[in-house]
Amino acid sequence: MTCPTRGSHDISKNGTTRRGKQNYKCQDCNRQFVENPQWKPKDKDTRSFVGLLLLEKLPLAGIARAAKVSARWLQAYVNACYAAVPQAAAVIPKAKGKLSVQMDEIGSFVDRRGNKQWVWVAIDADTREIIGCHIGERSRTSAIALWQFIPAVYRQCAKVYTDYWEASVTVIPSKRHTAVGKEIGLTSYIERLNNTLRQRISRLVRKTLSFSKKIENHIGAIWMFIHDYNRCIREKLAEQEEAIFPLLKGITSLSAA
Structure with missing residues (x-):
């Protein structure tokens, strides 16, 4: 018999557990344990796999089946993950200048359809980054x-395009705001993002059984997607810069010659 913590062999019997299994105690560190425990901490690979599945359009029951974990453990793990998600968008720093922003809101609900929770989102129309989000009325x-x-920097310099919803019209300064219809095309990126949100987050599907029971998890799931979405955009922009840099360097060398 070996202590799981210290690796010590100085072990003694220490009664039985409530399930009737023999309990052991390490004389070096006082750790109590049983042989072949039924409950074991989930390994790093399982947690990483669950983290990836949380970013896909899957209900928790489906994730539990795919990862071969219990629904009880998964719910506790998800609650902890969502509680730790930062509720602020990480975006590429922008210098003051000509910027364009599109804003819109989509409907969702928590616990019951009567408890409407609107997801307000703002994106940079040039980089497609999500620069702000709020869930509420x-x-x-x-x-x-x-x-x-x-x-x-966006509040100071950007031109903001929204629909004609009166809340946006009365809040955004008139010199920064333009209300437009969908037919104009100046809110096409945010409308496309709304579709992406509903396709990637099962809680936002219009007719769904995967709705959130807690507002905290609803908010956490949306922010977790936003951080992953912005990360993918930053990686894509970095790849484009790496591809363009050699070309610019070659043009500069030819100009110098």
Whole structure:
């Protein structure tokens, strides 16, 4: 018999567990344990796999089946993950200048369809990054919260395009805001993002059984997707810069020659 913590062999019997299994105690570190325990901590690979599945359009029951974990453990793990997600968008720093932002909101619910929770989102129309998000009512208060969420450089310099919803019209400064219809095409990127959100997050599907039971998990799931979405955009932009840099370097060398 070996202590799982210290690897010591100085082990003594220490009664039985409530399930009737023989309990052992390490004389070096006082760790109590049983032989062949039924419950074991999930390994790093399992946790990483579950983390990837949480970013896909899968219900928790499906994730439990795919990862071969219990629904109880998965729910506890998900609660901890969502509670630790930062609720602020990490975006590429922008210099003051000509910027373009598109904003819109999509409907969702928590626990029951009568408990509407609107997802307010703002994106950089040039890089497609999500620069702000707020989940709440479809009211002026939520519009103010979203406006305060986005980085200051956008509030100072960007031209903001939204639909004609009165909350947005009354909150965003008139010199920064233009309300347009869908037929104009100036909100096409945010409309496409709305479709992506519903396709990638099962909680946002219009007719779904995978709805959130807790508002905290609803918010955490959306923010987890936002961070992964922005990470993919940053990686894509970095790859484009790496591909363009050799070309620019060659042009500069030819010009110098």
